Amino acid sequence: MLFDEIVLFAYIFSLLILLFFGSHGFIMIYYHFKYRKIEPKESRNLNPQELVTIQLPLYNEMYVAERLINAVCAIDYPKDKLEIQVLDDSTDETVNVVKQIVEKKKTEGFDIQHIRRNSRQGFKAGALKEGLKTAKGKYVAIFDADFIPKKDFLKNTLRYFTNENVGMVQTRWEHLNEDYSILTKIQALALDGHFVIEQSVRNKAGFFINFNGTGGIWKKECIEDAGNWHADTLTEDLDLSYRAQLKGWKFIYLRDFTTPSELPAEMNALKAQQFRWTKGAIETAKKILPLVWKAHIPLRIKLQSTFHLTNNIVFPFILLAGILNVPLVFIKNAGPYWNFFNFMAIFVVAFISSFMMYYYAQKDVYADWRKKIALFPLFMAGSMGLALNNTRAVIEGLRGKKSEFVRTPKFKVVSKQDMLNKNNKYFATLKVDRSAFVELLLALYCLVGVVASVYFMEIAALPFQIMFFLGFAGVSILSFRQAILNKKAAI
Numbered sequence: 446m447l448f449d450e451i452v453l454f455a456y457i458f459s460l461l462i463l464l465f466f467g468s469h470g471f472i473m474i475y476y477h478f479k480y481r482k483i484e485p486k487e488s489r490n491l492n493p494q495e496l497v498t499i500q501l502p503l504y505n506e507m508y509v510a511e512r513l514i515n516a517v518c519a520i521d522y523p524k525d526k527l528e529i530q531v532l533d534d535s536t537d538e539t540v541n542v543v544k545q546i547v548e549k550k551k552t553e554g555f556d557i558q559h560i561r562r563n564s565r566q567g568f569k570a571g572a573l574k575e576g577l578k579t580a581k582g583k584y585v586a587i588f589d590a591d592f593i594p595k596k597d598f599l600k601n602t603l604r605y606f607t608n609e610n611v612g613m614v615q616t617r618w619e620h621l622n623e624d625y626s627i628l629t630k631i632q633a634l635a636l637d638g639h640f641v642i643e644q645s646v647r648n649k650a651g652f653f654i655n656f657n658g659t660g661g662i663w664k665k666e667c668i669e670d671a672g673n674w675h676a677d678t679l680t681e682d683l684d685l686s687y688r689a690q691l692k693g694w695k696f697i698y699l700r701d702f703t704t705p706s707e708l709p710a711e712m713n714a715l716k717a718q719q720f721r722w723t724k725g726a727i728e729t730a731k732k733i734l735p736l737v738w739k740a741h742i743p744l745r746i747k748l749q750s751t752f753h754l755t756n757n758i759v760f761p762f763i764l765l766a767g768i769l770n771v772p773l774v775f776i777k778n779a780g781p782y783w784n785f786f787n788f789m790a791i792f793v794v795a796f797i798s799s800f801m802m803y804y805y806a807q808k809d810v811y812a813d814w815r816k817k818i819a820l821f822p823l824f825m826a827g828s829m830g831l832a833l834n835n836t837r838a839v840i841e842g843l844r845g846k847k848s849e850f851v852r853t854p855k856f857k858v859v860s861k862q863d864m865l866n867k868n869n870k871y872f873a874t875l876k877v878d879r880s881a882f883v884e885l886l887l888a889l890y891c892l893v894g895v896v897a898s899v900y901f902m903e904i905a906a907l908p909f910q911i912m913f914f915l916g917f918a919g920v921s922i923l924s925f926r927q928a929i930l931n932k933k934a935a936i
Contacts, residue, residue, distance in 0.1 A: 449776045456769040459762040460792045466759045467795025469752060470802035473646050477805060480649035485697045487604045497599060498528045498582030498665070502572045504565070506590035507539040507870070508857040509707070511546050516593045518550055518557075521600060528581050529557040532572040534565045537870070567676035568850035569658075574674040582665060589659035591707040591855045593621065598704065602662045605697045612667030612694030613686070616660045617641070619703035622710060622859045627823065628923065629708045632715065634803060634817060634824050636708075641700060641806040648698035652749040653690045658682035660704035667694045678732060679850055680725030687733045687750070691740050700810075710858040712923035713877060716834045718853040723757045723835045727842025730754035760835040767829060767887070767913040770906070771894035778901045790905070799825075822912065830916025833880055833887065877924050884921035888914055 499517055503510055510531075517529055529550075533543050540561075547559040560576055567574065577585065584603065588594055595601075602614045617640045623633040640657075647654045656663070658681075668674070671689035678684050690696065709715040737750045803821055807814035841848065854871035891914040898907045 452769055452772055452776060456766060456773060459766045459769070460795075462762045463759055463766065464792050464795045466752070466756050468798045469756070470798035470800075473642050473802050474805060476646045476650045477642060480646065483649045485605055485648075485699065486607050488607050493523055493526055493599070493603070495584060495603070496526050496528065496582045497522065497584045497586060497603070497662075498530060498576075498580040499586045499588065500530045500532055500573060500576050500580070501588055501590070502532045502534075502569050502576075503539060503543065503590050504534045504569075504852050505537050505539050505871070506535065506855055507537060507542050509590045509855045510539055510542050512593065512857070513588060513590055514543070514546050514550065514557075517588065518553070518555055519596055520594060520598055521596045524554050524556070527556060529555060530576045530580065531557065531559050532576045533559060533561055534568075534572055567674075570674040570676040570681035573681075574676075577665070577668065577673065580665060584662055585665050585668065586662040587659055588704075589706070591853075592659050593705045594660070595704065599662070601702045602699070605699070606664065610693065610695045611664070611697060612671075612689050613656055613661055613663045614697045614699065615644070615654070615656055616699050616702050616704045617644070618657065618660055619705040621705045621707050623708065625708075625710055625858060627820075628712065628715070629710055630817075630820055631824050631827050632708045634807070634820055635828075637806045637810075637817075638803045641810055642802050644698045645700040647749065647753070648696065650749075652746055653687060653753065654696050654698055655686040655753075656682045656696070660706070664694075670694070678725050678728035679721045679848070680729050683726060683729045683754075684732065687729070687737070687754075691736055691742075707855060707857070707859060709853055710856060711854075712920060712926070714853050716831065716878065716880075716920070716924070717851045719831055719835055720838045721851060721853075723760065724838035724842040724848070726754065726757045727839055728845075731842070731845075757835065757839060760832050760839055763829055764832040764836045767832060767891065767917075770910055770913060771890060771897065774894055774897040774901060774903055774906060774910075777903070796825075822908075823915075826912040826916040827919065828916070829913050830884065830918075830920035832916075833884055834878075834920070837880065881921050881924035884917045884924070888917035888921055891917055 499520075501513055501517065503513075506513075514529075514531065520527070531543055531547060533540060535543070543559055547557050550557045562572065562575055565571070573587065584606070586594075586599070586602070598616070602616065605611065605614045618636060620629070620633040620636070622629050624630065644654050644657075667689050668685065671685055671692050671694070673685075674681055675684055686696070709718055734751060734754055737747055737754075740747075800821055803824070804818050807817045811817055856869055856871065891910060894910040895907070895914050897903075898910050
């Protein structure tokens, strides 16, 4: 009986945490409708007289570096008002690829520099800070290697710097290879929840938002006034965003102007990206939250900022709920807890809240939103499957354990015809993390919960048992697929 009570207590506590964070979707939807008619102020009379610096931080991006530089040089803006910094920390063939394309662009009249450092100190933040030392522009746009900025990017962002307090303008990410696979489709759905609803709603409601690391443009003065780039977290973009807004700078988010990018098409690459984002957010929360609560800003902004910076804390509780789901099926059918389990049905509210947020994220911007939102159960399963990977990130972030900034490898995979090539240099460098073995064991464990739910006719519990099983099974199998392909490539 004691064991049963401990399991029930731990499970209810986990669900309370998930209910708290999951129900935040209702708040987002409330503000979505309240402020949906508000649009950011812009100046219709853009006079391109200001010098703009475009920074391109690269690290071993041999397949996409030329595509990026070509796209940046195609931006519609006077050449004499444009400075391009290729911040190249690469250690492979990317160096020669960049050198050749930079020399070519120089002959075409572009002010473009190939900037190299002696070390990769500070990773991306260090490279951006180094480039800023010599940047001539009043404004600084930043694009990662997997992005392809549109020709009218500067014309559609500079017009929103309507007063001296505007420090940054962020565009919505668009997905070049969304239809490549189920994996990329699910990622697109997940990111749209952030970019279509969360970023837009927070900006319109007057809450703090974050620069997303790329696809945005800063006022150089804002970066310097906020303390410049710091390398003490893995999310230097989130860190600088909060420091800037705490200093009084205003950000503008453009939901309806997009910057195309390439989604990770391989599971181990996605896990590395998720680990970095999750751990970095926890590190930033530890660093920034004390400043938020000391600041002279409205309580509503403090509360929303706290949620924004800490919502990754849900992953350990998702993992715990998945583990406890299985014994709970047996406990329910062997003990006097029927009324208790009936009360637990209220936690379905969190699922409904999340669904509504992603539903409106698709419905508001896509004509084929019905087809996209149909993937929501798979998205939830994927979130559950990544719980182990992201729980490790949360724990390391809370412990203060430092780790390298692991870049997400770019394969230049856009259409279904661009198959992941086993001869791709970066493809072979992806290693299967030991967590994949644990995820496989968790999948088998959750399969027991599926069978038990069917046996005891626990129909209400079955969907969640299935999602946990599919999540862990999908993440582990797709992780091991990489190892199999690597072996085949070596033969």
